Structures are given as structure tokens and as C-alpha cells.
Amino acid sequence: MKNTQDIGFSAFFLGIAFMRLFFLIANYYALSILISPFFLWSSGSFRFLFLNIGLISINLGVVLFTYFLERYKTLLYKKYFLTFCFLFQFILFFILSLVDLLMVNYLLIWLLPSLLILSIFYIKVFNKQVKMQIIHTKGWLYMGFSIILLLLGYFFSLDFILITLGAIARLIGTITPIIAIIIMFLLFRNIPPFFERDWQKKIEDIYLLFKNGINLFSKSYINSDKSIDEHTISGALSSVNIMLNELMHIKNNRISVIEKANKIVTIFSSEYVIGVLISSEALEFFKFNLKRLVLKIELIYKSVLVDWDGNRAKFSQLNSVVDDIFPI
Secondary structure (H helix, E strand, O other): OOOHHHHHHHHHHHHHHHHHHHHHHHHHOOOOOOEOOEOOEOOEOHHHHHHHHHHHHHHHHHHHHHHHHHOOOOOOOOOOHHHHHHHHHHHHHHHHHHHOHHHHHHHHHHHHHHHHHHHHHHHHHHHHHHHOOOOOOOHHHHHHHHHHHHHHHHHHOOHHHHHHHOHHHHHHHHHHHHHHHHHHHHHHOOOOOHHHHHHHHOEEEEEEEEOOOOEEEEEEOOOOOOOOOHHHHHHHHHHHHHHHHHHHOOOOOEEEEEEEOOEEEEEEEOOOEEEEEEEOOOOHHHHHHHHHHHHHHHHHOHHHHHOOOOOHHHHOOHHHHHHHHOOO
16 A cells, blocks of 8 residues: 555656657657558558557556556545546547557647646645645645646657757757656655555654753653653653664664554654654654654754753743644
8 A cells, every 4th residue: 555656656757758768769760751551550650650659658657647646535526537537538549549640640739738637636636745744845846847847848749849949849858858757756755655644643652852861842642641751751762762873873863763563663863852753653754754843943942952951941832843843
């Protein structure tokens, strides 16, 4: 279940990659002379054959991407409705390609609004993740810029643009998708899977410790009576962190994860503060935001932490900082 979103993204990018590969073969290495008859078709050329294969590749990638996306989030009307629409388009494109290879000139233009529609619906999901602070707001800039580059590259690859603007258009159409994919890769590798959006049900406790093990702040998200004092727990967690650092040679600003039965302990150790999050599942969201929390606290309380005298009253506003990163 945790890997299905990755499969969807992989299918989408592989679809783009194969489309670009076959388009490059079609435009630079395949003969464009029309032959009658041509294999199964009354007329055609190797260039149009490879263009059709590229078109089918991107359509299949879009279908798989939408399917794995809709396994966890309904994008339009009802579950799998958008997947069915793109599947219908894929089948239609495939049948039309079998009927007439030259139909690709019209299908390529038809695909552009389809990709725009998919982008719009994904942006809606992306926007919710930004609002929930699963993704940093700068992600909007990267996402928007990469989508524009991707669509721009596809647009400049069309034949009528080549005829109008010349070879420079095809060069732009080749370079911009590569830049877009690099930007998307850097962005998507930090996006938690959609099933992590119910992280509120999986978080149990947060502890913020000073580097010497003294408890600065603790918060429980579950209703349970703890028989052990919070300072005792903090000391134990600090000792565990020290042992991990010594045994594994872990430096500051590193994440450690300990799994025991149905408990997951995520530890982020920085210069002054150690963040500990206890949960029922190991989520990338917890790792990412625990690091954000610790670094934000060190930024806000840097002057206090440098020469802290042990007075916990100086950290009375920590609860609001924690709620800002983990809003429940």
C-alpha cells in the first residue's frame, strides 16, 4: 500500500520518458516518406509509427497514474471516474492509431487539454497537502513552474509549431521537459504518500528534550494514563539517543527510527534540541515535520538555549509552535 503512489508516479514519468524517446526517434532517425501500403495500414511511414507509439506510451502512463491516485482520493464525481475517462481516451487513441497512422496529427493536439485537465485535478490535491503543511508552500512554485515547462515542451514538439517557428521550436520542446522532470523529481521525493494524510490517528506522543536530556516539552495525543513521569521518559529517550549516536556514529541533524511491536520512535537530534515522536506507524510526514519542528524551535529560542539555566517557564509558548507544525 505504501508503494502504490510511487508506482503511479513511476508510470507517469516512464510514460513521458517513452513518449520523448519515440518522438526523438520519429523526428530525427525515422523515415518520413509515406508508403502505401504500410504494414497494417493503407498508408504511413516509420515516423508516424513511432509518433503513435509515443502517444500510446504517455496515455498509458496517465491512466496508471490516475488509477493509483484515485485509490486514495476521489478526484472527480466518484471514485475511478477520472481513471475511466482516461482509460476510454487511451482505448480510443489506440483504435484510431490502428485505423489510420496519420490520425496522430490530430490526436497529439487532443492530448494537450487532457494533460491540462489532469494537472488541474492533481493541483487540487496538491493544494490540500500544502494547506495541511504536508508540503512546504514553496512547493507551489516548483509544481507550477514544472507543469508549465512540461506542457510547453509538449506544445513545441507539435508539427505545426515546427513548421511555423522552425527547428529552434523542436530544440525547446526537447530541453524543457528534461528540466521539468528534474524539478518534479526533487519535489515529489519529499511528498508523503496520500495514505499519510490521516497521520492524526497515528501520532501518540511528542517529546522535546534539551541536549543534556532535560524535558523541555511533552504532549500526548492519546487518552492514556502514564504511570511513568515525563522526566523519567525524557531521560530514557535521551540515553537511547546517546547510545544510537555512539554506536551508529550518527551526527547532528540526522533522523533515527526505532521500531518495537506496534510502536515507532522517531528521533531527530540537532545542536541544542532533541525531538522525539512516538507513533503507531512510520510515516515520512513525521520525519519531515519533526525535523521542521526542532529546527524552528532552535531558531526561535536560540538565545535562550545557548545559556539555558534550566527554567522551563521560558518555553511556555512551545505548545503553539508544536500545534503549528502538527495541527490537530
